[in-house]
Amino acid sequence: MKDLAENILLGDKRAISKGISLVENEEKYSSELLKKIYPFTGKAYRIGITGPPGAGKSTITNCLIKLLFDKGYKIGVIAVDPTSPFSGGALLGDRVRMSESGLLKDVYIRSMATRGSLGGLCKNVIEACDVLDASGKDFILIETVGVGQSELDIAQTADTTIVVLVPESGDSVQAMKAGLMEIADIFVMNKSDRDGADLIVSTLINILHLKAPSENKPDIKVLKTIGTKNEGIEELLIEILSQKTYLENTGLLKTLRKEHLKRKILDLVNNKLHTTFWNDENRAILFKSIDLISEKKIDPWTFSEEITKK
Amino acid sequence: MKDLAENILLGDKRAISKGISLVENEEKYSSELLKKIYPFTGKAYRIGITGPPGAGKSTITNCLIKLLFDKGYKIGVIAVDPTSPFSGGALLGDRVRMSESGLLKDVYIRSMATRGSLGGLCKNVIEACDVLDASGKDFILIETVGVGQSELDIAQTADTTIVVLVPESGDSVQAMKAGLMEIADIFVMNKSDRDGADLIVSTLINILHLKAPSENKPDIKVLKTIGTKNEGIEELLIEILSQKTYLENTGLLKTLRKEHLKRKILDLVNNKLHTTFWNDENRAILFKSIDLISEKKIDPWTFSEEITKK
Numbered sequence: 239m240k241d242l243a244e245n246i247l248l249g250d251k252r253a254i255s256k257g258i259s260l261v262e263n264e265e266k267y268s269s270e271l272l273k274k275i276y277p278f279t280g281k282a283y284r285i286g287i288t289g290p291p292g293a294g295k296s297t298i299t300n301c302l303i304k305l306l307f308d309k310g311y312k313i314g315v316i317a318v319d320p321t322s323p324f325s326g327g328a329l330l331g332d333r334v335r336m337s338e339s340g341l342l343k344d345v346y347i348r349s350m351a352t353r354g355s356l357g358g359l360c361k362n363v364i365e366a367c368d369v370l371d372a373s374g375k376d377f378i379l380i381e382t383v384g385v386g387q388s389e390l391d392i393a394q395t396a397d398t399t400i401v402v403l404v405p406e407s408g409d410s411v412q413a414m415k416a417g418l419m420e421i422a423d424i425f426v427m428n429k430s431d432r433d434g435a436d437l438i439v440s441t442l443i444n445i446l447h448l449k450a451p452s453e454n455k456p457d458i459k460v461l462k463t464i465g466t467k468n469e470g471i472e473e474l475l476i477e478i479l480s481q482k483t484y485l486e487n488t489g490l491l492k493t494l495r496k497e498h499l500k501r502k503i504l505d506l507v508n509n510k511l512h513t514t515f516w517n518d519e520n521r522a523i524l525f526k527s528i529d530l531i532s533e534k535k536i537d538p539w540t541f542s543e544e545i546t547k548k
Numbered sequence: 549m550k551d552l553a554e555n556i557l558l559g560d561k562r563a564i565s566k567g568i569s570l571v572e573n574e575e576k577y578s579s580e581l582l583k584k585i586y587p588f589t590g591k592a593y594r595i596g597i598t599g600p601p602g603a604g605k606s607t608i609t610n611c612l613i614k615l616l617f618d619k620g621y622k623i624g625v626i627a628v629d630p631t632s633p634f635s636g637g638a639l640l641g642d643r644v645r646m647s648e649s650g651l652l653k654d655v656y657i658r659s660m661a662t663r664g665s666l667g668g669l670c671k672n673v674i675e676a677c678d679v680l681d682a683s684g685k686d687f688i689l690i691e692t693v694g695v696g697q698s699e700l701d702i703a704q705t706a707d708t709t710i711v712v713l714v715p716e717s718g719d720s721v722q723a724m725k726a727g728l729m730e731i732a733d734i735f736v737m738n739k740s741d742r743d744g745a746d747l748i749v750s751t752l753i754n755i756l757h758l759k760a761p762s763e764n765k766p767d768i769k770v771l772k773t774i775g776t777k778n779e780g781i782e783e784l785l786i787e788i789l790s791q792k793t794y795l796e797n798t799g800l801l802k803t804l805r806k807e808h809l810k811r812k813i814l815d816l817v818n819n820k821l822h823t824t825f826w827n828d829e830n831r832a833i834l835f836k837s838i839d840l841i842s843e844k845k846i847d848p849w850t851f852s853e854e855i856t857k858k
Contacts, residue, residue, distance in 0.1 A: 507855060507856055515821055524810070528806060537583045537587070539586075540583055542817050546817055546820045
């Protein structure tokens with residue numbers, strides 16, 4: 239364990255893989271590792287990339303990786319694969335495209351499966367980012383399909399969140415769900431040479447105008463890209479870096495990360511309270527009582543008071 | 549208190565108002581009242597009506613009230629007003645229109661303000677429904693703007709959830725957010741004589757076809773209405789009643805309500821655990837420690853373990 243943490247700090251690829259597997263499988267020693275590497279986290283800038291299926295998130299991630307690599311940065315990538323429990327996963331096409339950059343030195347790419355059919359970012363993704371962060375990466379890209387809970391989870395660790403949309407109405411309509419509207423720092427209209435792109439871009443800009451500007455965040459930008467032609471990616475990176483500089487210079491990055499930290503601690507504590515409370519005994523009590531409560535023989539308030547009093 | 553519960557059970561309007569005010573303001577005696585009336589709940593059928601602002605939810609609610617009233621049913625209505633802390637509220641136009649039916653005998657209409665700018669159904673709305681339920685209503689309509697968390701909250705108490713949409717792209721795009729897709733039992737395309745209505749209806753039907761049918765729910769229907777002309781409301785009510793009969797005959801209503809009950813109890817217990825835990829002392833500890841944790845002098849895992857161990 240001591241060696242593992244040390245080797246992660248040295249940026250050893252094999253150690254990074256082992257560390258992520260450790261936190262991914264929630265093994266007994268994972269919090270031990272996380273405690274050890276925690277002092278060395280916080281240097282990497284975390285970029286979340288989300289959006290509906292087929293929006294071209296992987297392509298854009300790939301382009302960003304190459305661009306960041308060309309500038310000499312060290313990059314870690316967590317690609318959350320919503321469908322497959324197998325490494326490599328069902329989205330093989332995407333992964334193959336990504337492995338093109340995966341071969342580069344100083345780029346670490348890892349697929350993680352989500353639990354539950356709706357996809358979403360599992361909690362451990364944040365901890366996998368901690369591993370990459372401690373290993374000395376400058377940028378961490380977290381790519382995930384925006385469905386269910388994931389967009390909120392991604393916002394809980396990303397310094398900048400990019401929402402990728404496409405002109406196809408079915409997709410973008412799906413993507414416009416409030417969750418995505420709330421968390422985006424940058425909207426990217428990908429495949430922007432297709433019909434309807436400009437209409438969605440202007441609708442987006444209109445909706446954003448209705449929102450009060452946040453004092454704690456840079457202004458939300460809407461950019462156009464054509465991922466497959468590598469068009470607009472340079473502009474996207476410029477905007478990311480400009481938001482990064484803004485957050486750093488104003489001290490807002492520190493504030494933002496303190497908020498993330500507070501959420502993380504509340505989650506850890508609440509999880510601990512729930513798992514401690516909902517042990518076999520109390521679960522059996524609820525299971526046995528639910529029919530009685532349903533038949534109005536006990537009421538939910540009395541039941542809750544009694545079960546928490548014990 | 550004893551008198552209040554008794555008078556609520558008798559259907560006394562003044563007692564109902566007082567009871568709802570009690571649970572709305574979370575007064576000391578509210579759980580005492582809720583315990584008393586709980587055995588008499590479960591008879592009313594709860595219909596949630598949600599959708600984006602301006603979709604015509606109030607108009608449709610009004611039409612449904614009249615139709616149900618004509619059939620001799622007793623009706624309770626909770627209209628969640630997202631903007632105003634004043635009774636009557638900022639959506640005065642809507643409320644005025646609703647008061648037309650509010651004057652009818654056996655119809656009880658109540659506006660409740662939400663807390664927090666994002667609107668959403670506050671927890672106490674469910675408890676206000678319990679008061680109406682115990683008072684002998686046959687149907688309870690819960691009308692709320694679908695923003696933020698409200699659509700999930702409404703699904704947590706409604707037996708049937710109606711999502712109202714309109715053809716205007718800005719609105720319907722807003723409304724299509726995943727939350728609404730997940731909870732709708734019936735989609736209503738209101739103002740269906742306007743341009744684009746048919747396109748959205750067919751898009752919706754397409755998206756619904758992609759979803760696996762649920763074994764625990766009737767098939768999701770998409771209906772068209774023109775609320776201001778009272779068109780399509782009869783068909784809407786027929787669909788509601790047909791879903792009700794289906795749920796009752798298959799025993800699924802019981803299962804659904806047991807699920808709602810379980811969620812309610814988990815919420816009550818978790819709330820109790822959190823409020824008990826996050827007392828002044830522990831909050832002060834977190835507040836004092838967050839800088840130390842942020843500066844990596846303590847790690848979040850050790851902190852959470854230590855604070856929960858005490």
